[in-house]
Amino acid sequence: MGFTLAILGGFGAVIILMAAYGYRISAKTAEDYMLGGRTIGVVVMFFFVLFAISSAWTFYGFPGLLYTKGPGYVMFIWGSVAGFAGLYMFLGPRLWALAKINRFLSPVEVLGERYQSKALRLILSASILAFIVPYIGIQPLGVGAGFEALTGLPAIYGAIYTAVILIILVLLGGMRIVAWVNIFLGVVYMSALLGSLVWVVSVLFPNGGLVQAARIIAETRPAMLSDPGPGGTYTPIVLGGTFVVGILAFSWPHVAIGCMTARDKSLFKWFPLLIFVFGGLFFYILPFLWGSLVAPAAMPLAELEALAASNGVPLQVEADRVVQTVIKRTLPEWFGVFVLLGVIAAAVSTAAVQLMTSSVIVSRDVIQGIFKPGASDRQITSWARWSVVIIVVLSLGVSALNTGAMALYLTDVSVPGFAQWAPALVDGLLWKRGTKQGAIAGTIAGVVYLVLSLLIVVDGNRILVVGHPVIPSLLLNTIVYIVVSKLSPKPSEEIESQFFHEVDAYLKAESSGR
Amino acid sequence: MIEMTRHTAGRIYLIALLLSIVGFIAFLVIGGTGVPASGVPILLFGWMTMPLVLGVVFVAFWLVSYIVYFFFFWPYK
Numbered sequence: 268m269g270f271t272l273a274i275l276g277g278f279g280a281v282i283i284l285m286a287a288y289g290y291r292i293s294a295k296t297a298e299d300y301m302l303g304g305r306t307i308g309v310v311v312m313f314f315f316v317l318f319a320i321s322s323a324w325t326f327y328g329f330p331g332l333l334y335t336k337g338p339g340y341v342m343f344i345w346g347s348v349a350g351f352a353g354l355y356m357f358l359g360p361r362l363w364a365l366a367k368i369n370r371f372l373s374p375v376e377v378l379g380e381r382y383q384s385k386a387l388r389l390i391l392s393a394s395i396l397a398f399i400v401p402y403i404g405i406q407p408l409g410v411g412a413g414f415e416a417l418t419g420l421p422a423i424y425g426a427i428y429t430a431v432i433l434i435i436l437v438l439l440g441g442m443r444i445v446a447w448v449n450i451f452l453g454v455v456y457m458s459a460l461l462g463s464l465v466w467v468v469s470v471l472f473p474n475g476g477l478v479q480a481a482r483i484i485a486e487t488r489p490a491m492l493s494d495p496g497p498g499g500t501y502t503p504i505v506l507g508g509t510f511v512v513g514i515l516a517f518s519w520p521h522v523a524i525g526c527m528t529a530r531d532k533s534l535f536k537w538f539p540l541l542i543f544v545f546g547g548l549f550f551y552i553l554p555f556l557w558g559s560l561v562a563p564a565a566m567p568l569a570e571l572e573a574l575a576a577s578n579g580v581p582l583q584v585e586a587d588r589v590v591q592t593v594i595k596r597t598l599p600e601w602f603g604v605f606v607l608l609g610v611i612a613a614a615v616s617t618a619a620v621q622l623m624t625s626s627v628i629v630s631r632d633v634i635q636g637i638f639k640p641g642a643s644d645r646q647i648t649s650w651a652r653w654s655v656v657i658i659v660v661l662s663l664g665v666s667a668l669n670t671g672a673m674a675l676y677l678t679d680v681s682v683p684g685f686a687q688w689a690p691a692l693v694d695g696l697l698w699k700r701g702t703k704q705g706a707i708a709g710t711i712a713g714v715v716y717l718v719l720s721l722l723i724v725v726d727g728n729r730i731l732v733v734g735h736p737v738i739p740s741l742l743l744n745t746i747v748y749i750v751v752s753k754l755s756p757k758p759s760e761e762i763e764s765q766f767f768h769e770v771d772a773y774l775k776a777e778s779s780g781r
Numbered sequence: 782m783i784e785m786t787r788h789t790a791g792r793i794y795l796i797a798l799l800l801s802i803v804g805f806i807a808f809l810v811i812g813g814t815g816v817p818a819s820g821v822p823i824l825l826f827g828w829m830t831m832p833l834v835l836g837v838v839f840v841a842f843w844l845v846s847y848i849v850y851f852f853f854f855w856p857y858k
Contacts (some may be wrong), residue, residue, distance in 0.1 A: 547840035
């Protein structure tokens with residue numbers, strides 16, 4: 268126990284020291300704090316984004332759902348790989364150029380100016396914050412679950428430890444240091460994920476490795492090796508819907524803001540290569556193997572059910588920590604601690620970027636954009652910093668009330684919520700005819716429908732959900748956006764020039780200058 | 782993305798990616814990742830389940846398409 272706590276203390280100290288160093292060298296401007304001075308290169312960006320999207324969910328929630336429902340949930344990953352790459356291939360260059368030319372600091376600010384609407388800016392800010400804040404809280408709570416599984420101490424201690432690290436890191440460091448710390452955290456995370464997988468497989472399945480694990484599952488739970496999985500959850504319709512939900516990853520606000528921190532345009536040429544090769548063909552396969560093959564072969568379902576019963580928690584909650592449980596039973600204690608560090612790294616790397624994004628929106632879009640337009644650079648940086656503390660406390664409170672499974676919270680609530688600004692974002696950047704009336708009407712329609720569809724339950728069924736919560740709400744949002752835009756006066760020529768012609772000219776000039 | 786729609790290579794690239802998404806979903810709908818008629822799940826190399834195989838093929842297709850377009854045809858390269 269003492270060894271575990273000492274290691275955790277040292278790990279936290281390293282992160283805090285890095286944040287303090289970042290504070291010392293930072294330029295103390297809003298641009299530097301919020302967007303890392305727009306100096307992030309391709310390698311740092313890759314770690315920054317990959318580990319911003321790879322949270323405690325990747326270590327716990329994702330394998331946990333694979334363990335109970337079968338391999339079909341991996342369709343979310345394949346869709347996400349396409350979505351993230353699509354963001355950087357299709358929208359990224361324009362978003363980056365627009366922000367750089369006009370000194371925009373937030374993606375919501377880009378849209379507020381594109382549509383010339385403070386009301387839309389407020390609506391988008393409120394909508395994004397409403398769905399991102401609970402997700403931030405899931406990260407410390409996810410760590411708490413692993414902490415409890417490893418040490419036996421109450422989960423709240425692990426959650427508080429993670430929350431304190433998060434607050435100090437974001438408060439002091441800002442976006443640049445969050446990006447740099449993500450490299451350190453990413454290396455720890457990846458080593459833990461890959462190292463634990465290789466070691467557990469070599470210990471438990473010495474005669475064939477993954478092939479032996481697959482043979483064991485074929486004998487004990489053969490439905491785990493194909494769709495629709497045990498229980499028949501992943502029907503073709505659900506599989507297709509899960510894949511589409513994954514594609515919507517391009518609209519995650521904490522990923523979209525990454526485009527605005529890029530040093531130059533060449534990043535958008537190289538970044539997808541890393542996403543495909545390292546993310547799609549390597550990194551995300553690791554938790555898939557953990558949840559779909561290794562954990563089910565290492566720990567029979569009946570055993571996990573008994574464990575869940577003895578711990579007094581639902582099966583899915585116990586499944587969320589099955590990886591940690593298998594590691595604890597199989598490997599030396601010191602490695603279990605290292606894996607917990609990996610999970611903390613995953614949680615902090617994601618929540619820190621989400622926190623940064625939230626604080627930028629609160630400070631730049633809500634406070635300065637709506638209430639204090641004349642605020643100075645120093646003031647908005649200060650507001651951004653202090654909003655971090657409020658957001659963390661709020662997110663922990665909201666998440667503590669939500670006792671559902673981690674994986675489903677991401678795909679059923681957060682992703683549909685993030686997606687509601689997608690029509691305004693995509694059409695605002697790519698469609699000259701999109702109007703503020705269309706963006707406001709579409710966003711409100713989509714968010715209201717989504718909230719109602721999640722809240723209205725009749726006989727145990729969400730009657731307004733068709734296939735998946737995101738499908739009807741996003742469809743309604745998009746249709747309303749297009750129809751209302753067509754019916755309202757088209758944007759002025761100044762807006763068209765600023766948001767389309769100038770951007771095209773800038774990107775072309777950047778190209779010819781090379 | 783606007784720049785891609787303005788030349789032939791870009792249009793082909795976008796259509797190829799769109800078709801790969803349609804094909805992916807179609808493969809799911811016809812039950813390509815389910816249990817075959819034999820009743821024994823397909824395991825490539827003895828451990829790769831079909832949901833994994835399908836995803837790897839999909840990502841590999843996007844990777845090759847992206848390399849060809851972005852390194853040879855992208856107007857802003």
